[in-house]
Amino acid sequence: MDRKQFFESLKPNFLTSTEEEKPGLGNASAANTQFKSSGSGLTRRTNTGIKAYAGTFGDAELLHLMRRSMFGVKYGDFKKLRGKTLQQAVDAILTVPASLPNPPINNYGNLVTDPNVAYGSTWVNAPLDPAVELNRKGSVKNWIWGLMVNETPDIQAKMVLFWHNHFALQFLEIPDARACYTYTKVLYTNALGNMKSLTRAITIDPAMLFYLNGRLNTKRAPDENYGRELQELFTMGKGPNSKYTEDDVKAAARVLTGWNINPLTNPFTTTFLNTNHDTTDKKFSAFYGNTVIKGQSGINAGNTELDDMLTMMFNVDEVALYLCRKLYEFFVYYEIDDTVEANVIAPLAKVFRDSGYDINTVLKTLLSSEHFYDTWNRGCVIKDPITQQAGFCREMELPFPASTDYFLLYKMWELGSAFGQLTQLSLGDPPNVAGWPAWYQKPMFHRSWINSDTLPKRNQFTDYILLVGHKVGTYTLLVDPWxxxxxxxxxxxxxxxxxxxxxxxxxxxxxxxxxxxxxxxxxxxxxxxxxxxxxxxxxxxxxxxxxxxxxxxxxxxxxxxxxxxxxxxxxxxx
Structure with missing residues (x-):
């Protein structure tokens, strides 16, 4: 049973279409779309590329842009961009706030005492306290969901989810909620910046040093965990042209020896212990041009060798190709055939490399392209649970409690976070270091979001908030349809x-x-x-x-x- 047949089987009879499903709404033409017969039916094909879209940019096109780049669309935000040119709309969506959102707070003070943090104050700079770590982790996870539902009308929050899936780690495995916050802060700060800089920041981020054992990686006992994932998942990928070797994994691990966490700071910070660093030269394979990272000593050895290694890696074309494929699968469609690889991925990767790996530049090119607005690239992606649930709250402009009512506000955000977990996307806790299967697992990809268990729960969420409301104390979170x-x-x-x-x-x-x-x-x-x-x-x-x-x-x-x-x-x- 394919996606359409599955959906049709679950529709109420009076809402079941007897007409052919349309590929999309608006004036875009399907003239550039071809179909190729296959054993299982029709295979989707399109010839469009990254040339700037020159067709009609009306309501349908604007809504397509906003739906793909945000968690749902508020009608007021739609009206503000209505009538603007494509480039004006894309520029607005790629212009993100300079300041970070306020950090998570002690919203649990009426349930458990946090001796170091007053009720309503932030705990992100407070001492570690194992007695309230679970409460703090709940606070940061609900806070992240709140950021998604309260996002400004731009792409930043959606990119945070993209990077959270790309540089995936599990909060459950991190013993310090403060590190979970600093990791999220790194994603927000670098969401539209430079990929090489973001990769560097993540490599020595305290949460990642916990998660992939970077803190345990020493010259006496090298740990290859992060050196492997850095290449396999974060930069090169697993494609047929990603020909790094097992020796490259070992060499990367040796480059990264000595990085650790300072447990005496609030919050934890990264430190480099030069006594634990391998000061010998590290030779990489022909895939990296037989590059030798010169062994360093002293307090700056870790920074110098890390920078040299990342420069070596980002000189390989495969990095840009891999990241552009992931951006394509996240923002456009999960299937990349030979035509898409040639017409979209390869030229987009060149733009990315030529920009010095500037994320804003590559997104602007993609979101302005004729391929992005191709009729057959609209309405073809199954929403992830956060886009479906937070998006619903945004579309209906759900009236959340005042920010001064800490307990109540976070309890309402907790509802969204809990439903996300029930429908296979638990913010902060992807299933593994590869992220969520819907963004990498062939052949299902995003179709894995929907099954006989998750679809009813998706509908239960919207039905519950529309018809019943979520009541905590005297407050009921209920849609006002007016x-x-x-x-x-x-x-x-x-x-x-x-x-x-x-x-x-x-x-x-x-x-x-x-x-x-x-x-x-x-x-x-x-x-x-x-x-x-x-x-x-x-x-x-x-x-x-x-x-x-x-x-x-x-x-x-x-x-x-x-x-x-x-x-x-x-x-x-x-």
Whole structure:
């Protein structure tokens, strides 16, 4: 059973399409798309490349850009970019805040005492305290989910998830929550910067030194763990042209001897112990041009050899190719055939190398390309759980508690974090050092996000917040359907309301049967359109004698309208 058949089997009957699924919404042409027959059906092919897109840049194209580069789209953010040129929109999305978000805080003070941190204050610079480490880790994980749902209208938060998956580590394996925070801070600080600089920062990051045993790597007992993953997962990949050798792994481990963690600082910091460093020369294979990293001694030996090794590695073309493939799979589509490799990956990698590995530059090229806006690259990616769940909260502009109510706010973020875990994406804890299988495991890739267990849970999340609400104490986190509805062009006209909501929330058009099913929610039994017009008018006019009744009835209808849209298989796509 393929993706479409699986989705169709789970749809309510009245929302099941009897028409052919459309590849995307908008004016983009499928003229550059070809199909090749295969034993299992049709294989997707497209000939477009990285040349700047010159077609229509309307609502459909803008929403495609925003959906792929953010965790859901707020209607107000969409309106701010509406009418701008492609380059203006891309530039806005690639312009990220200069300052970092406020760090995670003690939100657990009413449950357990943290002797070093007042309730509502941050613990990131406080002494290590094993008694509250689990609480602090919960705090940082919920804080990260809060950053995703409260992201500014740019690509930074999405890139943090990309790098978290690329330079993957597990918070559960890190004995210090402060190190989990500093690792996340490194990802935020370098999200759109220089990949070589980010790789360097991650290599000696305290959390990574914990996770891949870098702190245990000494001249007397070299540990090859990080030296291997640095090449296999972080820079070169496992492709047929990644021909580094086992001796290269050993040489990299020797270069990295001596790095450790200083447990006496708050928070932990990285230190270099030159007495533990291998000062002999390290020779690499022909894959690296038979480069010899000259052995160094003294307090700067670690920095010098690390820089020399990264320069050697980033002089290999495979680094740019590998990273561009991963960016493509994350932002465009999971399948890279020979045509995509030639027309997109290879020229994009050249742009990346020529820029000195500037992440902003390569993203700008990709997000401005004709290939990115190709019709067959829209609505073809299954949303990861964070994009689906945090995106829903953003689209509906869910009213979270005030930032001053520490316990309550973090409890609401905890709900999102918990549902992410239930649907196979636990922020802070990918399954292993390779990241989440949906971004690397052939042949399933992103299709592994959806199965008979996770799809109902995805729908349960949206249904719960739309219809019931998550109650903690006296506060209920519940969608107000009027927040989005009132921003639409003509919500009093049922056809326009449905058109506006589906165009905004879905990446592809619906069949006439699906549209009819949605309209039935507003006008049960096929009653005339003017009934909704009258009901909407009364609901939005407090002076109308029928206001209370109309408000109650129309609010319920809107909740079920949005529920039906969120339960569509099309809503799971981006």
């Amino acid at each position: 927040i989005l509805t009132k921003q639409l062009s003509d919500p009093g006209t049922p056809d326009t309301l449905i058109s506006d909501t589906t165009n905004f929330l879905l990446p592809m058009g619906l069949s006439a049967g699906q549209i009819s099913g949605l309209k039935e929610i507003l006008l049960p039994g096929g009653i005339p359109d003017y009934n909704w017009k009258d009901e909407y008018r009364a609901a939005t006019d407090a002076s109308d004698p029928n206001h209370k009744t109309a408000l109650s009835t129309s609010t319920s209808k809107l909740r079920y309208l949005y529920k039906a849209i969120m339960n569509l298989s099309e809503y799971q796509l981006s």
